[in-house]
Structures are given as structure tokens and as C-alpha cells.
Amino acid sequence: MTIQVISANRLGDGIVVYLAADGEWSERIVHARVIDGEEQGEAALDVAGGAVEACTVVDPYLIDITDSGGDRRPTLNREMIRAQGPTVRLDVGKQAAR
């Protein structure tokens, strides 16, 4: 089933982040608040808009993901690469810390 999360870039360093369940921003998609449906999406975007105003993040937007037993994967290649790091440098990006 396709669900959604909100992604953005952190203002100070540009790193990809996800809006977490507690309203904070996490570098890990696994911590992202799962959004199911338009109403939840609008509410989450409102929260993200507040983070933009507070100079925490820039350019938040909804992305589609799948969740298979906690294994969350963006459906678009682009978002998959953002979630992990460059496919040609496994030593950099989020994948490097795993």
C-alpha cells in the first residue's frame, strides 16, 4: 500500500530530513510520521510550514512510500537516492552511517 511522509532539507546544512511523529525532523525515513490520506497530508504540511517559518527546514513536500513490515521505501528513484545517498558513493550520505 502506498502511503506518504513529508520530506524537506534542513536549513543549516541542507541534509534531507523527514517530519517525525513527534513533530521533530529526523534524518531517517524510518522515523517519519506516516500520512494516510489528504486530510492528514494537509495537517502535516501545516506543521512543516511552521518549521519553514521557524527556519528549521526548507521546501517540505509529500512523498509516496511503501511500508513493508517497517521497511520503508520511497516509490520514486529520486526519493530513494535522497533517502540513502548517491548510488555511486556508498561511503557518503545516510547509507554511510549504517
Add this chain to the structure above:
Amino acid sequence: MYLYDAIDQSLVDQRVEQFRGQVRRRMAGALSEDEFKPLRLMNGLYLQLHAYMLRVAIPYGTLSSEQMRKLAHIARDYDKGYGHFTTRQNLQYNWPKLKETPDILAELATVQMHALQTSGNCIRNVTADQYAGVAADEVADPRIVAEVIRQWSTLHPEFSFLPRKFKLAITGSVRDRAAVRVHDIGIVIKRNDEGEIGYQVIVGGGLGRTPIIGVSLRDFLPERHLLSYLEAILRVYNQAGRRDNKYKARIKILVRETGAEEFTRLVESEWEKIRDSAIDLPVDEQARIAAFFAAPPYENLSGDDGEFALHRLEDRDFASWTRTNVAPHKQPGYAIANITLKPEGGIPGDATSEQMDAVAGLAERFSFSEIRVTHEQNLVLPHVRQADLHDLWLTLKRYDLAAPNLGLISDIIACPGMDYCALATARSIPLAQDISTRFADLDRQHDIGELKLKISGCINACGHHHVGHIGILGVDKRGEEYYQITLGGSADEAPSLGKIIGPAVPYGKVVDAIETLTETYLAIRAGDERFVDTVRRAGLDPFKAALYADP
């Protein structure tokens, strides 16, 4: 090399402090992202897929050892230990932090560098032939006019908000190594029958979604008129270029829609108003700038070095490297040494801090502390004694910088693609890596001969695929990466745009497709003709038949 005077230094220093204040205000919320974005872009700072990206200008691709060491230091201390040399002779850092960017720019300013004119709708960083000042076939050194244009264009008040970005390239040789005919303005330095220097001025070339070969407005513009003539072209473009549609805003569209004849008339008419005005550079200022590019103190050598010839005979690998990567120098006993940033399976254009430091040191030892960056994402040591080439090569090998493949199929141009770039629709780098690995056998590469393979990860064509002998363009088809292949492009003095050979192929089949195309070429080539010449002679049909034959 040109050295900043007090005005140059003050301008760059002031710009750093201005940006420091802008970043502080952005972090404090006094500037919104919409307000801040154009300001950061004016300082070369983009926001890409994973992080910010800082594009540092390397004017006309010329670097000193000190500057290269600074680039290495920044990569090491502010980034992740590497940088990416681009198709416009710039360097990109992929992971800088916004809050540290003013410090990075301040570090750059200490070695007379900056990130101005690497973004925005201004006159961008000027590019030039990487063999400037040393090529055996050179009419005149293009760095002099490139520096004049740099000073004229930097923060030019009239041309800071053009309809779209504007790129110039210059060559001083008949052999075009700077792709001048696919730039907004391309300049070819010429000498007339009277022995005077002048410029062929080519306008309206470009790649991107609408690739066009530029048209020549002037075959020989006298040297003293260059700036006023450029000013006239820019004025016509600034007034008549489209601002309603960014995809039709480049000067190439204006020239095409106006017609070359009418566009020339408009420029000449504008020029009549300003020719012989104060815009043109005073002769003594031209001479002052030219003096910075005087030849270094070469030794008076008699000709080809005997020891160099002996090393070539005794060491097959060294001979192989010299065959491809060493070019003739105008000074007897010297050579131009190319360092390709294309090791087998490597990322085109990437260099680590250690490699940058190594090249800086080698330039100090062997090349009067001078380095060049090429638009084909390689480096050059422009003044190496032939007698030093073997020692140079031995050290390059230690740093994985001795790939003997300049101009061969593994010397691939590739944009960052979807591994880094927010605009990309497909990846470029892993394809380049796979192709270079598949064709790793050097004998096979030499058998194929000169082959310019260029890969772009989207229609914006930063990888110059339109002018690749083989061009590859990544596209997204319902979430899958597909690649459109073009054949027959060229960016040299006989330019041509590649033609699409047929339906795009999926990621997993691209390398096989390239192999099929090269095998077809080997089967049908006449004599020693290059790949691109075979395509021009035989057309696409034999390649198409081989590539799309029923399995």
C-alpha cells in the same frame, strides 16, 4: 597567471562579508527562502538532492598550486574529502553547510578565488582552451582576452539580470578544444594577412533542450573592438531576449527566431552607437593584463629529450600513457601532460583532497606551479620538461591519476546525474563507470581510437551528450531509467549535433548497446577513420540495424 590587484581583492572580500551577513539574516529568519535563494545562487550555492552544493569558479580553467591546495583543504575540512570538476571548468563541492559557506568563501578569497558567476542569469565564468599559452598550434593566448572579459563581466550592472544565463568560451587555436561553437558566444582568435590579431565572433550556440550550433557574426573583429562588440551583442539580447518562457530565453532562440542576418544587423546597429567609446579596453591596460600571461622561464632545450625517448622504449606502460596523455608543446624540450580523472570504474571528474594536493605538488615540481582544468573533466600540467615526464608519471600512478586514456572511449564526460542533481531524471555516473569497466582493455580502446562519449542525466545536457560521438541522455519512463542514444555529435572545429538512433534502452542494456555500436564501427570503418567519421560517412542505418536487430 593573473594576480588580483587591490580592486579585485577588495571586490571579492567585500562580497564574502556581504554574503556572511545574508546567511546570518537567513538563519535568524530575517530573510525568507524566496528572498535568500537568489542571493545564495549569486554566490554559487545551490540546494541539491542531498545537501547544498557550492560551485567554485575557476576562470578559464587556470589554477595555481596554491589554489589547488586550497581546494583540497576545503574539501577535507568543510566537505567530505572530494570535489567534482565540471564541464565548465569549475569545481563543485557536494556537501557544504550553509552556515559554513561564508568561511569557505573567505578561504577561497585568500587565494584569489570565489564562486561569483557560477549561477544566475548573468555572464557566467568564462572558459577557454586548456592548452592556452602552450599549444604548438596556437595563434594567440586566449587567457588574456578571457581575463579581460572576466573583469568586464564581473558584476556588470547592465548584464546581471539577463533573460537567462550566458556562457562564453574562447580558443586561440584552429583546433577547438573549448567547444566554442556550442556556447552563447564563442570566440576564435585569428591572425589576418597583415599579421594583426582579431576575433571570429560566434553567437547563439548552445546545448540543453534545444541544441544549436552557433552562427558567425564576424569573421574578423579587430582586437581593439572586442568589448564594445560584446556589449552590443549583450544589449540586443538583453532587450529582445524572451523573459516570458525560460525554455526560450537563451540567446540561441533569439538568434534562431530573429534570423542570423537580422540579428547581425541589430548587433552592428547597436555597435555603431558605442564603437570607439570608453567601453573598449585602453591599450596600456590590455598590455598590463597580457604581461601576467608571459611564458614562464623555460630552460633553453634543444629539442626532443633522449632520456624521455629511452623511457618510452623501456617501459610499455609509460609509452602508452605518453601516447594518449602527452601533447606537443610550443617550447622545444617541453610537453603538455594531461591527467585524466577517469580511472577504470571511477567517477568522471571527481578528485580527492589527496589527489588535489598531489597534483598541486607535481605542478610545483614540474610545471611552474600551473594547472589547467578542462571542460572534459580532466586536469593538465601545461609546462613539463620531457625529461621529467617519467618521474611525473610514476607519481601520478601512486595517486591513481595515470589513466592512459585521453580521448578514448573511457575518457567519458558525465554530469552528476540523479546521484546528486535535483534536476536530473536519471543517473549518469554509474553508466560511465560500467562503460569504462567494460572497455578496460587498453588495446581494445586503442583499436577503437578516438571516441568522445558524453552522458547527461537530463535534457539540460550538462554532460554535453548532443556533441558526443556517442551521446547518452537519461530519461524517466514511468519511474524507470531509460537512455536515448545519439551518434555523430562533435564539439570541435567541425561541429555537429548527434542524431537519435532509435528508441531509448533501459539502464541494464546500455553498456551492451555501446559495445554493439563500437563493434559495428570496427566492422565497417574504412581505413583509420574515427568513429565519428564512420557515422558521418555511413549514416545511422548500419548502427541502427545492429542495435535493434531481432534477438
